[in-house]
Amino acid sequence: MAEPGSNDTYHHGNLKETLMNNCLKMIEEKGVSGFTLREVARISGVSPAAPYHHFRNKTELLTAVSVMGFGMLDEAQRKASQQFDNPGDKLRSLGRSYVMFAVNHKVYFHVMFRANREPLWENEQVINAAKQALGHLENTIRELYPESEEGNDNHFKAAVLTCWSMVHGLASLWVDGPLRATEPGKLDIEELIDIILSQSMTHKNF
Amino acid sequence: MAEPGSNDTYHHGNLKETLMNNCLKMIEEKGVSGFTLREVARISGVSPAAPYHHFRNKTELLTAVSVMGFGMLDEAQRKASQQFDNPGDKLRSLGRSYVMFAVNHKVYFHVMFRANREPLWENEQVINAAKQALGHLENTIRELYPESEEGNDNHFKAAVLTCWSMVHGLASLWVDGPLRATEPGKLDIEELIDIILSQSMTHKNF
DNA sequence: AGACGTATCTTGACAATGTTAAGATTCGTT
DNA sequence: AACGAATCTTAACATTGTCAAGATACGTCT
Numbered sequence: 001m002a003e004p005g006s007n008d009t010y011h012h013g014n015l016k017e018t019l020m021n022n023c024l025k026m027i028e029e030k031g032v033s034g035f036t037l038r039e040v041a042r043i044s045g046v047s048p049a050a051p052y053h054h055f056r057n058k059t060e061l062l063t064a065v066s067v068m069g070f071g072m073l074d075e076a077q078r079k080a081s082q083q084f085d086n087p088g089d090k091l092r093s094l095g096r097s098y099v100m101f102a103v104n105h106k107v108y109f110h111v112m113f114r115a116n117r118e119p120l121w122e123n124e125q126v127i128n129a130a131k132q133a134l135g136h137l138e139n140t141i142r143e144l145y146p147e148s149e150e151g152n153d154n155h156f157k158a159a160v161l162t163c164w165s166m167v168h169g170l171a172s173l174w175v176d177g178p179l180r181a182t183e184p185g186k187l188d189i190e191e192l193i194d195i196i197l198s199q200s201m202t203h204k205n206f
Numbered sequence: 207m208a209e210p211g212s213n214d215t216y217h218h219g220n221l222k223e224t225l226m227n228n229c230l231k232m233i234e235e236k237g238v239s240g241f242t243l244r245e246v247a248r249i250s251g252v253s254p255a256a257p258y259h260h261f262r263n264k265t266e267l268l269t270a271v272s273v274m275g276f277g278m279l280d281e282a283q284r285k286a287s288q289q290f291d292n293p294g295d296k297l298r299s300l301g302r303s304y305v306m307f308a309v310n311h312k313v314y315f316h317v318m319f320r321a322n323r324e325p326l327w328e329n330e331q332v333i334n335a336a337k338q339a340l341g342h343l344e345n346t347i348r349e350l351y352p353e354s355e356e357g358n359d360n361h362f363k364a365a366v367l368t369c370w371s372m373v374h375g376l377a378s379l380w381v382d383g384p385l386r387a388t389e390p391g392k393l394d395i396e397e398l399i400d401i402i403l404s405q406s407m408t409h410k411n412f
Numbered sequence: 413a414g415a416c417g418t419a420t421c422t423t424g425a426c427a428a429t430g431t432t433a434a435g436a437t438t439c440g441t442t
Numbered sequence: 443a444a445c446g447a448a449t450c451t452t453a454a455c456a457t458t459g460t461c462a463a464g465a466t467a468c469g470t471c472t
């Protein structure tokens with residue numbers, strides 16, 4: 001199952017990338033729990049031990065996917081904030097972008113924030129990637145709450161936490177299932193986003 | 207490893223309960239991914255096949271734990287709402303209770319909302335238990351947004367979704383790790399709760 | 413009390429998984 | 443051309459989830 005461009009040789013060529021892609025594909029089909037290193041190797045046309053030359057273990061593959069996901073979120077947030085000048089508009093744009101990222105990239109979101117790898121948030125790469133992606137939100141809120149001279153940043157911190165919790169909560173409830181399961185009838189996520197944005201992130205507060 | 211009261215006989219006596227308890231213990235120590243049916247059986251002093259007489263498979267054990275967790279959340283929410291008469295106070299009490307449940311019962315929260323069992327939210331027991339636990343929040347918000355005659359419940363629904371997202375987001379960010387990982391210094395969850403409650407659930411909005 | 417159906421537990425087995433060690437093949441550089 | 447490093451394979455190991463078949467105890471009915 002070598003790539004179209006590459007010769008079908010002993011060496012795969014770009015196995016690392018292929019493994020990550022097939023990992024995503026497999027999680028999409030069978031869920032995070034159904035994801036198996038051996039099958040990813042099989043699908044990638046390679047022996048069960050081959051992945052170990054690119055990732056220390058199964059967890060590290062997921063970690064790599066996670067870091068990549070945060071990179072994508074970072075990019076999405078960057079674009080979202082660039083679309084507006086007014087901080088309030090920026091903020092709402094960032095919120096919408098955050099939730100839509102989770103909705104449109106369920107698998108990434110799962111791997112980034114769930115994936116039941118407990119020591120995930122002790123990995124520096126992940127932490128840094130996450131900080132960077134979250135930076136856009138902080139920068140925007142900073143415009144609304146300029147740094148005070150006495151280092152009293154409570155209002156700023158409160159606003160950041162509130163906004164993050166808000167969008168992350170909606171994203172989680174949607175992606176994980178509870179919202180769709182407990183609410184009868186069809187739900188349109190874009191509507192829901194507008195609802196919480198207009199409820200909590202309007203000029204009343206910002 | 208029979209219970210103190212029971213004779214050490216061929217039959218365990220209350221294996222189902224023992225398995226659930228040891229399941230929680232094991233997840234607490236090794237995380238959801240480190241949880242193993244065989245070891246739970248081993249710890250419970252029983253053969254690897256014994257659990258299959260009480261749960262159809264590994265997933266069903268987790269499902270049972272999940273349902274139990276929602277029962278506990280329901281109870282906590284009930285108590286929290288009983289402490290106040292004023293709907294606004296009730297609402298804040300419910301929010302605090304929701305987050306503190308997640309913090310104090312990490313394992314349950316994980317199993318209830320994560321646990322990477324994808325078809326979890328297709329289980330009716332789980333859905334019903336979740337609906338019931340969520341009912342307290344809805345009832346309280348209903349007091350603030352009485353049912354309109356034209357069935358236009360948008361304000362009500364918006365408020366429910368906003369509150370739920372808010373507290374669920376904070377709980378998730380705390381329990382899963384990102385908040386503690388990205389924020390430098392020690393964090394006090396009780397402070398954080400007060401922050402988001404005063405930011406979003408004060409009389410300004412309710 | 414005794415007999416019998418049922419619930420509960422054990423033993424033994426199977427395929428599948430994560431992971432490692434040892435060896436084979438190719439790449440890149442000198 | 444040669445050699446070390448990178449990449450891949452084969453073979454093996456312990457462990458896991460799960461099931462079938464058999465053993466043991468419990469409760470109930472007469």
